[in-house]
Amino acid sequence: GRALWKASGLFKQADWYPQSWQPELEAGVYDYRITQEGNNKKWLFGLRGIAAMEKNIGMTKDDRLISKKKVSQRKNYLVRSAPNMKIAPQGLSDLVRDQSVQLQQSDQLQKNNQKSHQLAQQILLENDSDRARMEAMLQYYRLQEFSYTLQPEQMKNNDIDQFLFSNRAGFCAHFASSFVFIMRTMKIPARIVAGYQGGELNPDSGHITVRQYDAHAWAEVWLAGEGWVSVDPTAQVAPDRITAGLRNALKEDEFMSDSQFSLIKLSHLPWLNSLRLSLDNLNYQWHQSVLNFNKQKQSSQLKKWFGQGYLEKSLYWLIGLFIAIFFASAGLLLWTRAKLKLTPLQKSLLYMDKRLSIVELQRKESEGFSDYSLRLQLAFPQHKKSIQRLFEALQQQYFADQSAKQALKQQANEERRLSQQLRKLAQNLGAIAKNKSSLRQ
Incomplete structure (x- = not known):
């Protein structure tokens, strides 16, 4: 996912800090490949605790993956992840801590979202640790009558107050933003993470397809001794969104409402769903075998054909082929000239x-x-x-x-x-x- 440091209401912005890191491949550490569509952005995606494994791909101080150049077309890259790894458990720098608790100036002066400030103050006084305060806010979502929808009412000024105390209906960005707002109001370091949650497993090839409707936003809270801890406020209201995917968390008429004739909408028909998955597998194999035939795979294939010393053998073959073509061409040219010579x-x-x-x-x-x-x-x-x-x-x-x-x-x-x-x-x-x-x- 992508870290969003500055947040007040639903306002968010990303800041990046280059850094390189690579864990050893051991139990709980996984290597895998990702094929990502072009988006004209530099950020890349992967599981938590991610590390770059290829050139022109780097890391950030907040453990995010970034490309050296904008991803303008489909990109396939190898990454390594340690999902259970603690991130920054030793502490935060002053700069990162300041960013992690920052609100907009109007919110700092408590001119906006006054009810939310009062809720944060109440949670702060009633609990004696940051973890307990985090759990108390999550419980607030569970106990109040919140609902998950992709078509919430429009919110203008004091959007956090409107969401937490009035509308109480929204999607992941509303839950993550309001949660981070309350945490930062209590001076607990927190940030929004934007990425993807879910996907569809293809039974034929074993690859997972992550689509745009799998886009999701959650939060991370920094706790002493634990580092950055992932927290998903949306799961408190719509657990099906996390465990079973977006479709199961929405009403049927809300899911892909602008694509009524999509094959995904018709996946309840077994024969049509089987055809769709077969086409998806064919598309995957095409990209992996043809479009992703990079230098490393070419080298591996040449070794398979010619053995370990394939470079020397290939050089001899090329020289011999060049000599044969040269003499054949010269002979043909001489024969043609002789034949075309006029009296x-x-x-x-x-x-x-x-x-x-x-x-x-x-x-x-x-x-x-x-x-x-x-x-x-x-x-x-x-x-x-x-x-x-x-x-x-x-x-x-x-x-x-x-x-x-x-x-x-x-x-x-x-x-x-x-x-x-x-x-x-x-x-x-x-x-x-x-x-x-x-x-x-």
Whole structure:
């Protein structure tokens, strides 16, 4: 829970004091993990007697958990708790004691909540120890006709008097605030603690889900030799709120009144409740196994796969994989370049396509040399013989048998000559095509 030091009426504020502490893991000390939703605040939650077990999580002098940075998204952290440990039994510093008995100035001058001041004075005189005075105030809640509700009447000025002597109906914050007010009026150190009480156990996974409606406020009183002692005034009026949860302490129409179609409201239906718990378990397993796969779990999994020396083995595997990928890529690149290397004649054909594309006379896909030659002869009759001669030679180059190809390769000069003629023809035909295109426009 979160300590609220300054309280008068229902006014409260938190003060934090960094400190580190960690108990030994022994009987009565527990390690557990918490998955907390983001709230853009620094405070974290856990059981009483809590200790930080991870980096960037610290403690406060009042035994509260705090994050170094604001929790802006879901956070999973490991903590250790000793619920039965005494907190500050050796005594309080002057600063902490002064804060623990402080009231607002108007209350100190007894201008407000005069009936509450009188009640505190009566309890102080009738009892001879702080513990007895604490028990007397708790008995006051039990004997008077108080009721627990989430829809109390609105209280304005003198809110403690209104709650203790008039309305006598409210929720945990009203009971905790009024109790701390009476304690501080008697100069007994006391503070409000805001946190969560309750939760739902999932029978499949064993995890406990704590929801927003489990939010609760109680009090702590400092007693000599005992330290800070947890006290819950709400339990004196609505014990079901503590032992059985919020739902059992309220009328059915009050519980989640703004969420009538929530699956939790329908948990009395066995089949639907079973489905809800299964979905909750699935969500929990997802966060634990996937979203919470941190460095420590990664390291543990690698050790499981590769053994103790997995770092060295992993390094060798990575180096070997890198070398294999490098040579495979280099071979593929060389093979691709060799395959894509164009001969002078192929380059000249591409040049012709580019020149004649202006009049859409480039070679069509899958068009043979003979058909292309005839199409060019019809388009450029004045160059009919040149086109016919060059394309016959080109066809011989591409479709000759292996021995003929070998002979042509050896005649490099002839190939260059043929390529030059084809390029020259392309220039001439391109010039004619350009003129035709201009005339069309």
